Amino acid sequence: MSEQAKYPRFIQEVDLLEVCQQFGTPLYVYDAQKIIDQIQRLKNAFSRGQAKFKFAAKALTNQSILKLIRKQGLGLDVVSIQEVHLGLQAGFKPQEIMYTPNCVAFTEIQEAVELGVTINIDNLPLLDRFGQTYGSSVPCCIRLNPGILAGGNFKISTGHHRSKFGISALRLEEVLHTVSRYQIFVNGLHIHTGSDITDVDVFMMGAELLFKTAMKFPQLQFIDFGSGFKVPYKPDDAFTDLEQLAQRLQEKFDIFCQEYGRPLEMWFEPGKFIVSEAGFLLASVNVVKPTPDITFIGLDTGLNHLIRPMMYDAYHKIINLSRPDGEKQRYDVVGYICETDTFGSDRDIAQVHEGDVIAILNAGAYGFSMASNYNSRLRPAEILIYEGKAHLIRKKENLEDLLKNQIAIEL
Numbered sequence: 001m002s003e004q005a006k007y008p009r010f011i012q013e014v015d016l017l018e019v020c021q022q023f024g025t026p027l028y029v030y031d032a033q034k035i036i037d038q039i040q041r042l043k044n045a046f047s048r049g050q051a052k053f054k055f056a057a058k059a060l061t062n063q064s065i066l067k068l069i070r071k072q073g074l075g076l077d078v079v080s081i082q083e084v085h086l087g088l089q090a091g092f093k094p095q096e097i098m099y100t101p102n103c104v105a106f107t108e109i110q111e112a113v114e115l116g117v118t119i120n121i122d123n124l125p126l127l128d129r130f131g132q133t134y135g136s137s138v139p140c141c142i143r144l145n146p147g148i149l150a151g152g153n154f155k156i157s158t159g160h161h162r163s164k165f166g167i168s169a170l171r172l173e174e175v176l177h178t179v180s181r182y183q184i185f186v187n188g189l190h191i192h193t194g195s196d197i198t199d200v201d202v203f204m205m206g207a208e209l210l211f212k213t214a215m216k217f218p219q220l221q222f223i224d225f226g227s228g229f230k231v232p233y234k235p236d237d238a239f240t241d242l243e244q245l246a247q248r249l250q251e252k253f254d255i256f257c258q259e260y261g262r263p264l265e266m267w268f269e270p271g272k273f274i275v276s277e278a279g280f281l282l283a284s285v286n287v288v289k290p291t292p293d294i295t296f297i298g299l300d301t302g303l304n305h306l307i308r309p310m311m312y313d314a315y316h317k318i319i320n321l322s323r324p325d326g327e328k329q330r331y332d333v334v335g336y337i338c339e340t341d342t343f344g345s346d347r348d349i350a351q352v353h354e355g356d357v358i359a360i361l362n363a364g365a366y367g368f369s370m371a372s373n374y375n376s377r378l379r380p381a382e383i384l385i386y387e388g389k390a391h392l393i394r395k396k397e398n399l400e401d402l403l404k405n406q407i408a409i410e411l
């Protein structure tokens with residue numbers, strides 16, 4: 001059998017069915033080699049320039065994954081003070097961490113400044129307060145909202161005028177006024193237009209805006225182009241042409257740097273591109289339930305473990321790992337949560353029996369990191385397949401975890 005045909009039953013020769021037997025289901029499993037390969041693809045595509053990559057930790061914050069990514073030489077992009085701490089705990093140096101908060105209390109910003117991470121400012125009142133507090137003593141980056149509507153789903157489009165993210169590029173005069181009033185040291189400019197952007201022209205539009213705006217900020221050290229690189233979720237699905245993007249962006253960036261008068265660093269913050277395809281949610285079939293319209297496959301997991309399909313209609317390929325060669329039948333694949341929690345409708349899957357193990361693909365990004373205890377369900381274990389061995393990198397929760405912060409008062 002070819003390596004491709006075996007995948008994903010076997011990852012680096014490790015049999016996922018055996019892993020399920022050993023650790024139980026449901027289970028998140030990650031392929032370390034795939035993460036390393038994706039990072040290498042990024043490095044190869046942008047090999048000509050001054051590119052730096054900061055992994056968007058929100059996609060997957062497990063310490064072992066963060067350590068693996070740090071080992072590949074990447075920095076970290078974080079969105080909460082807790083993610084700052086997780087990053088430091090995983091060994092990232094403060095100067096390798098970019099903190100892009102949104103609507104957080106100023107005390108979080110102060111804590112992050114004290115920890116020494118790069119601060120990205122995404123609203124005008126915050127810029128004012130930052131200037132009042134720190135003047136020119138602490139550098140900061142400014143997140144612009146480019147006014148571009150793009151991305152796979154409205155809920156993951158972050159660069160349009162109705163989005164809460166960033167400072168509208170139309171309010172540049174006010175930004176400049178505040179910067180000059182407090183002599184703020186602006187060391188970077190940033191945009192992140194959204195996730196799942198396939199059209200290279202969209203990235204280029206954002207880049208042009210950044211280049212134009214950058215000419216007004218003489219102390220810059222980097223331009224952060226955010227992310228949005230799409231990976232394929234379906235067979236024949238569209239994805240970001242990274243190589244084309246790198247080539248076009250690099251050309252424009254070189255011209256920009258000449259006009260700017262000195263070379264700057266080019267930053268990116270990919271999350272999904274690095275970990276999405278490396279991750280699998282494995283679950284057992286609790287029930288096969290025929291109804292007059294459709295046959296349901298009911299799994300021992302639900303939207304509490306993978307919310308993307310219900311949250312923004314995300315498509316995840318689903319396969320029968322136990323019996324991949326059976327005759328295809330049409331199913332709706334659902335979870336055990338007392339809400340509608342459909343993982344996939346009208347899916348043709350090799351005939352399923354109770355007890356079979358089902359694999360939900362592309363579950364590495366925004367899978368476990370968005371998991372919850374809804375319905376008082378336990379969050380699953382996480383396994384990293386690294387150098388041909390399955391490592392437990394997070395234990396499955398237990399009832400004590402559900403109760404540990406609760407206080408039952410005397411009534």
Ligand SMILES: Cc1ncc(COP(=O)(O)O)c(C=O)c1O
Binds near residue numbers: 059100226228
């Ligand atoms: C500021 C910021 N940077 C980077 C990312 C990562 O995006 P993606 O997972 O599409 O690469 C996100 C995700 O929403 C984000 O909000």
